[in-house]
Amino acid sequence: MTSVSEHLDIAPVPRTAAPGGVRLDAAELHASVSDPCLTAMTLLNDIAGRHPDAVSFAAGRPYEGFYEVAAxxxxxxxxxxxxxxxxxxxxxxxxxxxxxxxxxxxxxxxxxxxxxxxxxxxxxxxxxxxxxxxxxxxxxxxxxxxxxxxxxxxxxxxxxxxxxxxxxxxxxxxxxxxxxxxxxxxxxxxxxxxxxxxxxxxxxxxxxxxxxxxxxxxxxxxxxxxxxxxxxxxxxxxxxxxxxxxxxxxxxxxxxxxxxxxxxxxxxxxxxxxxxxxxxxxxxxxxxxxxxxxxxxxxxxxxxxxxxxxxxxxxxxxxxxxxxxxxxxxxxxxxATVREAQVYRDNLRAVLTGLEKHFGEAGPLHGSGVSWNAPAGGMFVVVTLPFRADDALLTRSAERFGVLWTPMYHFYAGEGGSHQIRLSFSVLSPERIDVGIGRLAELVADRA
Amino acid sequence: MTSVSEHLDIAPVPRTAAPGGVRLDAAELHASVSDPCLTAMTLLNDIAGRHPDAVSFAAGRPYEGFYEVAAxxxxxxxxxxxxxxxxxxxxxxxxxxxxxxxxxxxxxxxxxxxxxxxxxxxxxxxxxxxxxxxxxxxxxxxxxxxxxxxxxxxxxxxxxxxxxxxxxxxxxxxxxxxxxxxxxxxxxxxxxxxxxxxxxxxxxxxxxxxxxxxxxxxxxxxxxxxxxxxxxxxxxxxxxxxxxxxxxxxxxxxxxxxxxxxxxxxxxxxxxxxxxxxxxxxxxxxxxxxxxxxxxxxxxxxxxxxxxxxxxxxxxxxxxxxxxxxxxxxxxxxxATVREAQVYRDNLRAVLTGLEKHFGEAGPLHGSGVSWNAPAGGMFVVVTLPFRADDALLTRSAERFGVLWTPMYHFYAGEGGSHQIRLSFSVLSPERIDVGIGRLAELVADRA
Structure with a gap:
């Protein structure tokens, strides 16, 4: 995905601070500027940005296949x-x-x-x-x-x-x-x-x-x-x-x-x-x-x-x-959203099917300690892993296995979610989901 | 001017609080809800709303004569x-x-x-x-x-x-x-x-x-x-x-x-x-x-x-x-705004001409203690009156003389602007301005 900014052909303005000019310090600004949540989201975006070919279960944006500018x-x-x-x-x-x-x-x-x-x-x-x-x-x-x-x-x-x-x-x-x-x-x-x-x-x-x-x-x-x-x-x-x-x-x-x-x-x-x-x-x-x-x-x-x-x-x-x-x-x-709702239903089924295929009773990784919930709808499934799911593991998952997800601990105040990941499936296809869950299985097999 | 809301044909929902239901008090909410500035603006809008035929030097919105929906x-x-x-x-x-x-x-x-x-x-x-x-x-x-x-x-x-x-x-x-x-x-x-x-x-x-x-x-x-x-x-x-x-x-x-x-x-x-x-x-x-x-x-x-x-x-x-x-x-x-700029220039000239006609050296109200500034552009002129220009005077000005303006004291922290009014001329025509300044002169004559 490219954006307007990447297509701009503007000579960058030098970023040196003028002598005697102002230099601001985030520590002097309102605390929300340094919110850990923001830092986490920036980090996740950075990882995603470095791995554009990974299957991303991290992106939370809606399905975009039915948009038309003429509308x-x-x-x-x-x-x-x-x-x-x-x-x-x-x-x-x-x-x-x-x-x-x-x-x-x-x-x-x-x-x-x-x-x-x-x-x-x-x-x-x-x-x-x-x-x-x-x-x-x-x-x-x-x-x-x-x-x-x-x-x-x-x-x-x-x-x-x-x-x-x-x-x-x-x-x-x-x-x-x-x-x-x-x-x-x-x-x-x-x-x-x-x-x-x-x-x-x-x-x-x-x-x-x-x-x-x-x-x-x-x-x-x-x-x-x-x-x-x-x-x-x-x-x-x-x-x-x-x-x-x-x-x-x-x-x-x-x-x-x-x-x-x-x-x-x-x-x-x-x-x-x-x-x-x-x-x-x-x-x-x-x-x-x-x-x-x-x-x-x-x-x-x-x-x-x-x-x-x-x-x-x-x-x-x-x-x-x-x-x-x-x-x-x-x-x-x-x-108005009949088609989108069907996409999300199909994708949710693909996620649950994929998880069952690899980690379920008949799956090769059955008994590895992976479990998940089965929401009745929406855009998210939570998977519990048998090991810590932190930013370091996410980096490894992206680099070695080509699959992105969101560590759940970011959504807790302090403690909680340390072994959980959120799979968001709104912008994927069932085929990509199948590939992505397969890569997730490789990550689990590698760590197990 | 009518609006979408006034054209809605929806049966009003009864506004009685349910027994045992919640009732909020502004005093329990953040102080900005009760900001005196907001109360003042609400009051000014109320006065303007009750006098739709008055010449309004109060409205600060831009000139709208050149807008086209097709654009x-x-x-x-x-x-x-x-x-x-x-x-x-x-x-x-x-x-x-x-x-x-x-x-x-x-x-x-x-x-x-x-x-x-x-x-x-x-x-x-x-x-x-x-x-x-x-x-x-x-x-x-x-x-x-x-x-x-x-x-x-x-x-x-x-x-x-x-x-x-x-x-x-x-x-x-x-x-x-x-x-x-x-x-x-x-x-x-x-x-x-x-x-x-x-x-x-x-x-x-x-x-x-x-x-x-x-x-x-x-x-x-x-x-x-x-x-x-x-x-x-x-x-x-x-x-x-x-x-x-x-x-x-x-x-x-x-x-x-x-x-x-x-x-x-x-x-x-x-x-x-x-x-x-x-x-x-x-x-x-x-x-x-x-x-x-x-x-x-x-x-x-x-x-x-x-x-x-x-x-x-x-x-x-x-x-x-x-x-x-x-x-x-x-x-x-x-x-892009050549036409609007000309409208504002013409209107500014009309305001200054009107003030001069009534309150200037050759005017009938010369010596009544009215003065004004002569901005080089923009949308506002400030007039100083020989008496307090408060909300009560504004109400009288609207009811008796059909002319609206904004008391300047609203724009000061505490003291200041008590005898001043802001004339905004962005949505008027030179003809309406001439009528409006005439009405302002009547207000001054009445009070003098």
């Missing part, structure tokens, strides 16, 4: 027609919608609520939707708003999504880990961690969870546990931060209800993403924050105030493109 | 052709550029440096450019990075741009005011404020300035003072945060050199915006951060790390549209 102009036209035909805007207001600073909360909120009604059976007040510059911005806004001072903390099921941990570091919010099992977040541990936080004089404000096919673990929360989780939040007086980027990519047996759809007490703040469904580059996501404020406004309105100091409105042209994508699919994202 | 698809095509013809990307890499997560620093950096070379005679290393989700995100990133703890403070010429003050509040950075005169920032006071901050045990890291046609004051810094300002930054070991959204809209006699173009010691972090030149809704801006880090990277690379936790890459489709805008104009933004 972008088509989506813009579809959205323009919607403004004129469905909403009755005149030419001047259409121009303003596309070109001017706009409503901070966005202008595709009504299409998002239609999508949620159609795909997730959720009834959502459009005024509670804040369209954001990707779901990442939504996380930053919610964390910034919820945490007033250093006594406010949030909880998260660990291993946890690095984007959430990064967002927390950026706004100096402490995240306290909660255990996760094969069935998702451990509810007893959640209650215990809330108790401990309070005993430490802290205010646990919210707990972050990905109920469907979590990144990195691939696990999902069963329907009964979802209900118990919402009840626990109510009982303990905390919010749940539900992140749902993967629910469209279920194994074929349909989706479980979201926490938000069970939420009668406004306990759930819901993060939505179009990164894996429309396209990642658009940077369009959203948050549903229907919590009533004391003055009658919604939490979404408070978040919009913060957004007005961070990025103002989400890019109009990006919103219009995603709006057109929704309109072209009658606001059903499930319908 | 967006044309810009996308131009950028696609650039990727293929100029940079030699194949179809797969073109698709990835448009659709996937991309380089955090952006992919129109080379076009931005061409624009700066052409329009501002600046030689900029493309690697020092970070493309951001509007200039606003760039400010947040720079403030977040530069300020490690509560001892780190920044300085700013007051009255100051509310977006900068908002960005600082969002990341808990204290801003200490520096006086501004008719020639821009007061250099003696800057040195004095740096000294005082150090005496208070603080680390002044940087000073924010808008050298050309500042918002809200309209003032510019003379060329000699620009040089002295850069020397002072070098001598005092601080950075300058140069914000340049308006330099294209000079009075016709050309532009003064930017601070960045005089910066031999990497003292200047330069904020660039396309909000007033391409279009505001795109949310594409950038920062030039060529400061060398101790490890050989550039400050822009550290900022990119933070951006990867905030919004990831700037929206690909928004970058592509702005890239196409640049390509269609041979990377000269000055050439």
């Amino acid at each position: 972008l102009s088509d989506y813009l036209s579809a959205f323009e027609r919607h403004l004129v035909d469905d909403l009755g805007l005149g030419p001047e207001d259409v121009r303003r919608t596309f070109f001017q600073y706009g409503r901070t909360k966005g202008f595709i909120h009504h299409l998002i609520t239609r999508h949620l009604a159609s795909d997730e059976r959720m009834t959502v007040d459009p005024e509670s939707v804040l369209v954001t510059t990707g779901c990442q911005e939504a996380m930053v806004l919610v964390l910034r708003a919820l945490c007033r001072d250093e006594r406010d903390v949030v909880l998260a099921a660990y291993p946890s999504y690095v984007g959430f941990l990064g967002a927390a570091r950026l706004v100096d919010v402490r995240v306290r880990p909660v255990a996760e099992g094969p069935g998702g977040i451990d509810l007893a541990d959640l209650a215990e961690q809330i108790r401990r936080a309070r005993a430490d004089g802290l205010r646990p404000r919210a707990c972050y969870v990905v109920p469907d096919f979590a990144n990195p673990s691939g696990v999902s929360i069963a329907e009964d546990d979802r209900r118990r989780l919402v009840e626990l939040a109510e009982r303990e007086d905390i919010l749940l931060l539900e992140d749902n980027p993967y629910s469209m990519f279920h194994g074929g047996e349909g989706r479980l209800p979201t926490l938000k759809s069970m939420d009668t007490g406004h306990r759930v703040v819901y993060f939505g993403s179009f990164a894996k469904t429309a396209f990642a580059g658009a940077r369009v996501g959203y948050v549903i924050a229907d919590q009533p404020m004391a003055d009658g406004a919604l939490f979404a309105d408070e978040l919009a105030k913060l957004k007005s100091m961070l990025t103002l409105n989400t890019s109009t042209v990006a919103q219009a493109v995603v709006g057109g994508f929704l309109l072209r699919n009658e606001c059903s994202v499930e319908r | 967006l698809s044309d810009y996308l095509s131009a950028f696609e052709r650039h990727l293929v013809d100029d940079l030699g990307l194949g179809p797969e890499d073109v698709r990835r550029t448009f659709f996937q997560y991309g380089r955090t620093k952006g992919f129109i950096h080379h076009l931005i440096t061409r624009h700066l070379a052409s329009d501002e005679r600046m030689t900029v290393d493309p690697e020092s450019v970070l493309v951001t989700t509007g200039c606003q995100e760039a400010m947040v990133l720079v403030l977040r990075a530069l300020c490690r703890d509560e001892r780190d403070v920044v300085l700013a010429a007051y009255p100051s741009y509310v977006g900068f003050l908002g960005a600082a509040r969002l990341v808990d950075v204290r801003v200490r005011p520096v006086a501004e005169g008719p020639g821009g920032i007061d250099l003696a006071d800057l040195a004095e404020q740096i000294r005082r901050a150090r005496a208070d045990g603080l680390r002044p890291r940087a000073c924010y300035v808008v050298p050309d046609f500042a918002n809200p004051s309209g003032v510019s810094i003379a060329e000699d003072d620009r040089r002295r300002l850069v020397e002072l930054a070098e001598r005092e070991d601080i950075l300058l945060l140069e914000d340049n959204p308006y330099s294209m809209f000079h009075g016709g006699e050309g532009r003064l050199p930017t601070l960045k173009s005089m910066d031999t010691g990497h003292r200047v972090v330069y904020f660039g915006s396309f909000a007033k030149t391409a279009f505001a809704g795109a949310r594409v801006g950038y920062v030039i951060a060529d400061q060398p880090m101790a490890d050989g990277a550039l400050f822009a690379d550290e900022l990119a790390k933070l951006k990867s936790m905030l919004t990831l890459n700037t929206s690909t489709v928004a970058q592509a549209v702005v890239g196409g805008f640049l390509l269609r104009n041979e990377c000269s933004v000055e050439r």
